[in-house]
Amino acid sequence: MTATATTSAAPETGRPFVAFDHVSLAYDDSGNAIEDIDLNIAEGEFVAFVGPSGCGKSTFMKLCTGLHQPTAGRITVDGAPVNGPLKITGMAFQNATLLPWRTTLDxxxxxxxxxxxxxxxxxxxxxxxxxxxxxxxQTVGLDGYADSYPWQLSGGMQQRASICRALIHDPRLLMLDEPFGALDAFTREELWSVLQDLWRQQRFTVVLVTHDLREAAYLADTIYVMSKRPGRIIEKRQVPFPRPRNLELTYTPEFSDLVYDLRARIGSIREDNSQ
Amino acid sequence: MTFLRLSPEMQLRLAPWAAVVVLLAIWEGTVRVLGVPQYIFPGVIDTANALVEFHRPVSRHAWQTFWTTVIGFAIGVVVGLVLGVIVGSSKFMYRACYPLLVAFNAIPKVAFVPILVVWFGIGTVPAIITAFLISFFPIVVNVATGLATLEPEMEDVLRVLGAKRRDVLFKVGLPRSLPYFFASLKIAITLAFVGTVVSETVASNQGIGYLMMSAGSQMRMPLVFAGLVAISVMAMVMYQFFAWIEHRMTGWAHRR
Structure with a gap:
């Protein structure tokens, strides 16, 4: 499979936007958290990382945003080496981490x-x-809640606000660490669409870390499967479905096959683990 | 019982007053039934009489105790806030200072009074310092806790944008620790009264502590109890005042 089909295809220009060149990181002497990560992400590409828990997905995010420095290898973003916090990044997490004394707008x-x-x-x-x-x-459907406080919003609404906060300074790179992990299934699927719409409008590059294989398959252009610790990339899958995608897609056999494949791949990692 | 016919809301509102009335009744009843002489344990009425009869000296000494306490408390707030920010905003300082603070807090503050008397003489200064020494600890601990329990994700969100430590402190850390801070003020003000009175009983010739000490030595127990009542009332009023401020300043933290 080649790069994604149709309108959503990430432009395969000569220079990658994010480049990891054989990157490893060890927090201490206990060994590498992630090891020998080598990948390129194009500008405007939607990338998802999946893997068993503790595989260093969050470590990957910290490296990418310059919050941590690699112990080996080189990271460049937009052609320049990363050696400090990367201001062109917006971040959102599983916890919305909104400040309770500020209104949604603030x-x-x-x-x-x-x-x-x-x-x-x-x-x-x-x-x-x-x-x-x-x-x-307004894009995420929260315009009526600008003056509400976080505790007046539902979990899904808080997460929408959190994504808005990540996007307010027009970041070129959006980092999402299991942003929908704490939501119920319906809200989660609703927010997939919201995120896809935002991304199609603004064309930032997205790195999505998730446990949810359906989420990865639905949203991403490219899925990287990571191994257990030390985290390595053991598979790269291009997702061929045309954009815009809608929830119907998730009930097609092609979609199920992709999710099943990913599931099998991760299952095999977990079995290795237990041996 | 008319009390039981009131609405539940009204009952809740009157509950603290009812408790006071019950306590006073038990107090007076016990004294009468056991026939305790008033120079050992005066009843409510004897105490009230003493309050009325000696209202001038009592209020003069109470005022002395009040402003001494407030000054000591104010110093405690400033020092507590500064130390709390220092200790809470760095893991290193937290580790380094916390055991010392705990050890210091465990020292009975009355043990400081003789030292303070040697340094500053008898009077208001040792009382102010004792009030300060006893009241700053809960403030330090609460402010430090508020700062130290900041979610790491929140910090990441800001740091990636190029936020300096100062930004994180002012935008997130301090506002976040305000509820802890205001909660600690309530505790600290009552402790400050304890500090002042303890110091006054040992080393002063003014203040409620001194009044109680000298009245006690003359077996004028109703006056001693009048002093107790005066302290309790002041402490209660100040506690309520800071509870009210807490509610006004950090309403967002109580609405969940």
């Missing part, structure tokens, strides 16, 4: 108070930024 605008050049412009151009935040909230 939570979404938090990154603007930190990241340059917005930080310097925020006070004078507040109106423009508020409009932008409201636009994002």
């Amino acid at each position: 939570n979404v605008m938090l990154p603007l108070e930190i990241v340059q050049p917005h930080r310097a412009r925020l006070r004078r151009h507040r109106k423009e930024y508020v409009e932008k935040a409201m636009g994002l909230l």
Whole structure:
């Protein structure tokens, strides 16, 4: 299989956007958390990482965003080596981590108070930024809740707000660490569509770390399967389904086959583990 | 019983007053039934009489105790806040300072009073310092806890954007620890009263502590009890005041 089909296809330009060159990271002497990761992600590509728990998926995210430095190998993003926190990144996690004393709108605008050049412009151009935040909230269906506090929102709504917060400063790279893991199945599927829409509009690059194989298959252009610790990439799968994808897709045999394959691959890793 | 005919809401509201009335009744009843002389254990009425009769000296000494406590407490708040931020915002400092703080807290503060008297003489200064020494600890612990329990994900979100430690502290850490801080103020103010009175009983010629000590030595027990009542009332009022401030400042933390 080649790169994804139709409109969604990540443009295979000469230079990759994110490049891992034989990267390993050891937190301490107990051995590598991830080992010999070698991959390229194109700009605008939607990538998912799946694997058994403790395989270093979150470590991968920390490396990619510059929060950790590799102990071996080289990471470049947009052609430049990563040697500190990468401001062009937005992050969202399984916990929405909204600040309970701020309204939804103020939570979404938090990154603007930190990241340059917005930080310097925020006070004078507040109106423009508020409009932008409201636009994002509208896209995810939260415009009626801008002045609500996090504890007034459901889990799914909090997660939408959290994704808006990750996107407010127009990041070129969106890092999602099991963002829908704590939600019920219906809400989760609803948010898949929301995320896909946002991505199709804005064309940032997405790295999605997930346990949910259906989620990976539904959303991603490329799926990387990681082994148990030390985490290595043991398989790369291109996902051929055309965009925009809708939930009907998840009931087709092709989709089931893909998920089944992935499941079998991860199952075999787990068996190795028990031996 | 008219009390039982009130709405449940009203009953809840009156509950603390009812408890006071019951306590006073038991107090007075015990004293009367056992026939305890008032120079050993005065009843409610004797104590009330003493409060009325000596309201001038009692209020003068109470005022002394009050402002001494408030100054000691204020210093405790400032020092507690600063130490709490230092200890709570770095793992290293947390590890380094926490055992020392605990050890210090375990020392009975009355043991400091003789030292303070040598350094500062008898009077208000040792009382202020004792109030400070006893009240800053809960503030340090609470502020440090509020800062140290920050979710790592939240920190990642900000750090990746280039946030400095200061940004994380002001945007997230401090607001987040405010409920802990205000909760600790309630505890600290009552402890500060304890500190002041302890110091006054040992080394002062003013304040409620001194009043109780000297009245006790003359077997004027109703006056001693009047002093006790005065302290309790002041501590209760201040506690309620800080509870009210807590509620006003950090309503977001109580609405879940």
